[in-house]
Amino acid sequence: MQKRFRLSGLALCEKEQRVRIKTFFLRLHISVPLRGFRGNKRGKVLQNNKVMAEYLEGRENQIVTKGVDSHELVGGKPSVAGSVSQRACVFCGSRVVLYPIADALHLVHGPIGCASYTWDIRGALSSGPELHRSSFSTDLREKNIVFGGQDKLYQALHELIDKHHPKAAFVYSTCIVGVIGDDVQSVCKRVQKEKNIPVIAVMAEGFQGSKKDGYKIACDALFSLIGTDESMEVSPLSINILGDFNLAGELWMLEEYYKKMGIQILAPITGDGRVKKVQNAHRAALNVVQCSGSMIHLAKLMKEKYGIPFIKVSYFGIEDMSDALYEVAKFFKDDSVMDKARELVKDQLTTLIPALEPYKRALQGKKAAIYVGGAFKAISLVKALRLIGMKTVIAGTQTGNTEDYRLLKTICDDGCIMVDDSNPVELSEFVKQTGADLFIGGVKERPIAYKLGIGFCDHNHERKLALAGYDGMLNFAKEVYETVTSPVWQFVSRTKNKE
Amino acid sequence: MLLRHTTAKEIDRKALTINPAKTCQPVGAMYAALGLHGCLPHSHGSQGCCSYHRSALTRHFKEPVMASTSSFSEGSSVFGGSANLVSAIETIFSVYDPEVIAVHTTCLSETIGDDLTQIVSKANEDGKVPAGKKVIYCNTPSYVGTHVTGYANQVSSFVKFFSTATPKKRNVVNLVAGWMEPSDMREIKRIAKEMEARTIMFPDMSDVLDTPLTGHYDMYPKGGTTQADMIATGDSKFSIGIGPYTTEDACIKLENKCKVKFETVEIPIGLKATDKFIMSLSRHANVPVPDSLTEERGRLIDMIADNNKNFYDKRVALYGDPDTLIPLVEFLLTLDMKPVYIVTGTPGKHFDEAMTAMLKEKVPEAKFMSGERADMFRLHQWIKQEGVDMLIGNSYGKYIARDENIPFVRLGFPVMDRPGNNFFPYVGYTGATNLLIKILDAFLDHKDRTCPEEKVELVM
Incomplete structure (x- = not known):
């Protein structure tokens, strides 16, 4: 009996795409009898790509291996009913x-x-x-x-x-x-x-x-508050920080950087947020948006109504953090601000780069899997991992969109598996295939990574150390080092996974 | 002060719940379903519910928790979720290949009126359920009862869908496990084995939510009550429901369906509750109590005697689920402690009656409350009115413990900030000694840290 795929997710696809998908499946040897798969879940190992085919049903557009597949990774699709999705509402x-x-x-x-x-x-x-x-x-x-x-x-x-x-x-x-x-x-x-x-x-x-639609609704709620108070003092060099939630005090770190450049953070939205600050947010000169998934909608609304321009940034990793400071300095077209930014970056890097060196040596060539909320974070993570010598072999997100994924693809190395709205079965299968040494994700992925005998770093709600900014980069390197090189892994045989 | 908003004066609240001592039904159903071997819990509702429940369980057990969802959209909530469930069943069997899918509802699917009986039977008729596989279901509307009710409903569904009576009765006692830790279930099985009683435990989360790290990830770990055992519960000669709130309904259903008589006992936390459980098992399995258990009991009593001075008259505030609180209050009384404030968000008469019976004479000043607005805000207000020496409950007590500087013992669900609850049992005599050590450590560490310098003592 041939395994028949219910291509429900493909019902609306163009003919051309069908052909492409068909070839994709052929490459994965999908014409394997169904029974062959059934007996297989308790560790008997088939050829890897055959096992993979089992999990791809209806999701073939949501998994791409860079350098191997030609099709585009599609985001923003609703989850298939019955999936063990890691998404929320x-x-x-x-x-x-x-x-x-x-x-x-x-x-x-x-x-x-x-x-x-x-x-x-x-x-x-x-x-x-x-x-x-x-x-x-x-x-x-x-x-x-x-x-x-x-x-x-x-x-x-x-x-x-x-x-x-x-x-x-x-x-x-x-x-x-x-x-x-x-x-x-x-x-x-x-x-x-x-x-x-x-x-x-x-x-x-x-x-x-999905969760992403919830972000938009939250933005609308915030927008209704904005512009309802004008009592705060506002400097001409003022910005709003959109999309930082002050996890582990990260916002306070950013505040310090911008303060050193002579810039006022008028409204942090929403980390360490206050109603009054949000109400005054329309009076800032610039919106600086992190975590584009959650806050870009608000930035657009504010641009439309109040004419406040916005820039997209990330505070994660040296490059992105420095860009975030330079971009703001550039916007204000003020040499003294730019000088201060350069000074700050120089100061930070002088201590940070040598401090990262031992971690980089220890982690050189190790492989990382990423499964996080949004694609912007994934992009920053790929870069930050590269900085400490690690290669990203899996890059996935819950809520990335097709456009984000295009960008992500340009940054990933060949052979990197990119995935949208994944589930534990797929993820653990990918980890086995790629032999990843580290998993970066959220609460539900942590125990799975440990069961597979690999390190884990929480880059979500449950981070305990600040990971943004320059100090955050060092914290990140330490955390990755600590988990990847933990002596506990010597008591676990991971050989099974690489079969 | 994290809870600086709490005032000692209680205001009259009619509509508002603050800092709940409960959560909603489906998470209980999901937990219970994991106690069936090879079972994938399925949440029939929006994606968020499933995600929240999995996160809540993962945070507590530090284990992978698998469950699928019908992923409701706006369309499904208007036209009904039947199509979602049918296609979910198909997807689950072809991709995740469980032995059983245990469907539970959510407030959404309940209110729009999805009829699970009809949907599942249609899925069966249409051949969506492979041979040898099974789809079971229960109704768990979030606005009725609490997580405890959800657990009970799922356990009852096991009876409904599996238990079968054949003409041949077996000399086996069913142990219907209430909401306990996997370590507690393991301990109860050890006690039964020690007594040489033949038992079937259901649900059984040991070896499901306390699995070893092997470098391999098993979506369906080796533990859990097997379907064969679950079917055979109908032939057992007796059932002991451990924890009336979570197991009585299943026991009644089993009696009605397969004529298996039953009795419910409290979860064996503490000396008296363990005595009662062991006597019940001894009587119904017709086995004597071995010396080894009598000795364990003796060691527990020895420990209580050694530390009596540290327990006497200590005022304790507790919150959590009734099945845990009732034996726990009983144990605290055994220790000569004073359980003064007790709240549970789970409504039910049994709790009120048991508390009245235990506390009326011994602790006449005790306050207790169950159901709506019996929340941790209220507990905190009581504590502000007159302080306590110890707080016992899940992780959410840490704010109160910190603000009021009181020793805190973590027990119940969820405990997200300390490990251990799935390693050391609290049931049985040995479990009681574990609990004693935890209580004493909390007291004595607090004393060592906070007493005046000249009062620091080496020998305590």
Whole structure:
């Protein structure tokens, strides 16, 4: 019996593409009897590329090996039903973006789960209030589902605002709220009038799409706050930092760099965020956008309405960090700013480069696998890994788009497997094939990497050391070194994986 | 002060839950499903639910947690998720090849009214389920009950779909495991083996969520109750439900379906609860209690006696799940400690009754609460009104422990900031000594660190 592929994901493909895919499959010897695969999952090893074919169903556009495949890596596709996807939902996207605004109230309108799973999970540090680290929920129960949850929401908002006197309130609408049809927006409007603070409905019903759609909704929420206050003092050399969430205090590090250049960070959005700063954000001269996936939408909106230009940067790795400083200096067309930037970079590199050297020697030639949220981060990581002598053999993201992937491809080496919206089975298979020594990912990938007997570095919510900036680069090298060369791996036989 | 917003004065809250002592049903269902061998839990709802539950379990167990999702879109939430589930079933069997898919619902799929019975039977009719494979399901609406309810519903579904009575009864006792750590399940199996009782445990997460590092990743680890064993539970002569909140419903279903009589006991945390469990097993499996267990018990009592002065009159605040809290409160009373504040987000009469019975005379000042708004904010307010000497519960207690400078013992789900709960059991006599050591360490370390210099003592 021939293995028949249900090419559901391909139903809309052009004829030409079908042909290309067909050749792709032929190359992978897919005409192997189905039974052959079935008995195979407990470690009996077939030829690698045959095993791979098993996992490719409907996802052939989402996996590309650079230098081998000619087709383009397609991003932004919805996940196949039934996949063990590492992706999250719209609510999750909105919640992680807005959550670091520490003096605002974040009320989750829905059953308890959505609030409890997002309770203080992201190490977004605040230099002042800590209101964002508590979990507030309307805890919808069956009767609310039947009779509606609007009254409960109204009451909860009143109880909370009376108690905590926040500067603004974000109300997150979850899946169920979208289905039972609570008019969250009108409740928010009413409370806003009664309590005289901005009360913003974040319409983030989970089923609307992926995490990325949630970012967009969060941006809209932020945009509605921007321009509602003008009381802060603003320097002509002022910027907003978009898309840094102050994980492990990274924003504070950037703040110091920009301060040395004589530049004011008017509004950090949203790391160590404050409502008032966001409200004043429209008065900055420039928006500096990191993590393009989450914040580019806001930058575009601000450009349109307030004429604020934006640049895309990354603070990760020496090159990208330095570019981020130079680009800002260039924008202000002020020689003294540029001089200070050069001075700063020089100072930092004088100590950093020699400090990286021993790590680079130890890690030379080691192989890394990357599976992170967005493609911009992946690009920075490839470069940073190269700086410490490592080669990227797998580069994947949850939410990259086709355009991002084109850029990623230009930076990766030949033979690098690029993947969109992957799953644990694929990822562990790729690790085996490539013999990676390190995995960079998030919470769900960590134990898989360890089980495979390789090092792991969290480049997501759970990073414990700052990884941005120059100090961050050294931290990163240390962390990678520590995990890749850990003595524990000598007790694990990885030979099985390379078969 | 991380929780500087907490005030001692309780305000009347009608609509708001702050810092919950619970989470929603599906995560419980997902955890229980992992206790069936070769089972892939499937979340019928939006992608986020599945991702959150996997993350929550991964953070706690530090193990890979696999589960698939129906990946609802706006379309599915309007037109129903039936097509998603059918195509999911097909994808799962062809790509991930589990023995069983255990589907649970979410608030979304419940509310739009997806009928799992109909969808799954259609998938079966259409030949989407390969021979020898099985799709089971349970309903876990997030707005009813809590994670504890979800666990219970999944365990009941095992009975519904597998347990079968044949004319031949076997001299076997079913051990229906409530929400415990894999290490606890392993310990209960060890006790049963020590007693030479023939048992089937379900669900069984040992060797699933505490697997060794081998350099190889197995999507379906070797542990978990096998389908054959699960089917055979219908022929057992008795069931012991360990933890009434999570197992009673399954026991009742098994009695109705296969005439297997049952009794529920509390999770054997502490001396008395372990006594009761062992006596129950001894009686129903018709085996004597071996000397080895009596000796373990003796060692535990010895340890309690040695340290009695450190336990006496200590005020303790606890939060978590009722099946854990009830035996734990009982154990603290055995130790002469004073459980003064107890909250659980899981509603249910049994908790209130058990607490009243245990505390009414011994700790008349105790406050306890269950269900809506029995949250950690309230617990903290109580602590602010009159302090405690110790806090016991999951990782979320760390903010309170730090702000109030009280010794803190991590126990329950989730514990995300300390390892160990899946290594050292807390059940049984040996488990009780582990727990004692943890409690004493927390007390004495705190004392060593905070007492005046002249009071630092070498011998304690």
